[in-house]
Amino acid sequence: MIQKGNFLLLELSEFRSWLQKQKVTRSIKGLQVHHTGAPNYTTRKMVNGIAQQDHFKCLEGMRDFHINTNKWKATGQHLTLFEDGKVGVSLDRDLNMTPACIYNNNAGYVGIEIIGCFDKGVDTMTTIQREATVHLYAALCEKFYVPVNTDKIVYHAWYSASGTKLGDYLPGRSSKACPGTAFFGDGNTVAAANKNFIPQVKAELDRLRSNTPSATPIEIKPKDDEPMTDAEKQQMATLEKTVKQQADWIKAEKAKANMECPSWAKPAYDYYKDYISDTTGSYDFWRQLVINYRKDNGIKVSK
Numbered sequence: 001m002i003q004k005g006n007f008l009l010l011e012l013s014e015f016r017s018w019l020q021k022q023k024v025t026r027s028i029k030g031l032q033v034h035h036t037g038a039p040n041y042t043t044r045k046m047v048n049g050i051a052q053q054d055h056f057k058c059l060e061g062m063r064d065f066h067i068n069t070n071k072w073k074a075t076g077q078h079l080t081l082f083e084d085g086k087v088g089v090s091l092d093r094d095l096n097m098t099p100a101c102i103y104n105n106n107a108g109y110v111g112i113e114i115i116g117c118f119d120k121g122v123d124t125m126t127t128i129q130r131e132a133t134v135h136l137y138a139a140l141c142e143k144f145y146v147p148v149n150t151d152k153i154v155y156h157a158w159y160s161a162s163g164t165k166l167g168d169y170l171p172g173r174s175s176k177a178c179p180g181t182a183f184f185g186d187g188n189t190v191a192a193a194n195k196n197f198i199p200q201v202k203a204e205l206d207r208l209r210s211n212t213p214s215a216t217p218i219e220i221k222p223k224d225d226e227p228m229t230d231a232e233k234q235q236m237a238t239l240e241k242t243v244k245q246q247a248d249w250i251k252a253e254k255a256k257a258n259m260e261c262p263s264w265a266k267p268a269y270d271y272y273k274d275y276i277s278d279t280t281g282s283y284d285f286w287r288q289l290v291i292n293y294r295k296d297n298g299i300k301v302s303k
């Protein structure tokens, strides 16, 4: 969880517990579904599925547009869902405030923007964002007791520009195609929503309520640049110690390969020195010399 400027950035795995702690006194009757259109995967500078643009830069960009161009008092949406499953929380649009997302139809709703343009032929939602979308809506339904159906989870496209509830996407009458003509791979109609999106949110909500672990865990893998845990530090210390011990052993073995006469072999060396051309030898050489010396002088070892 990172806070910077006007936003809080949550890992998807942090979202549900964060949400459960929020004190929301406003009555919530439903959830809106939007795509951002722009920003999208292109403006996020996606390379091999990873956006190069900073999350906070993207969030502040939207806020700036909402305040300075749209002349709204704050960021329009409460929550922004990124292509990598991270969730941006608008600190200037508290969950107790009404969002500014669907003209005349914001009271009692939570405004959620999904980063991307999910119109046909534009962005294809990443797998993680798809799973994150399902989880995020399920967690919101759990928190606010929102029934999982197309009356309560509504697409922007089901409203006209003047705020009339059309009840479905009607090209030419709908204010926008949002959340996209290919949203969730199915489209932006009520039938499309009932095909995969709504059933998957229902299944995820059941899973959350029964506390069963996710088949595909939503926990984000730790990044390489994250600090080591205590267990990892311990492992690293043990490994360093082993490497040091091995280095010492190698050094000692090397020293034994060509050593000056050790004190315990001194009498043997003195006895044989006229037959030895140099003053150094291996550990085994000095041992053998001592054995020969004892043999020559009738010195038996007591056992």
Ligand SMILES: [Zn+2]
Pocket: 033, 034, 035, 101, 156, 176, 178, 179
């Ligand atoms: Zn929208």
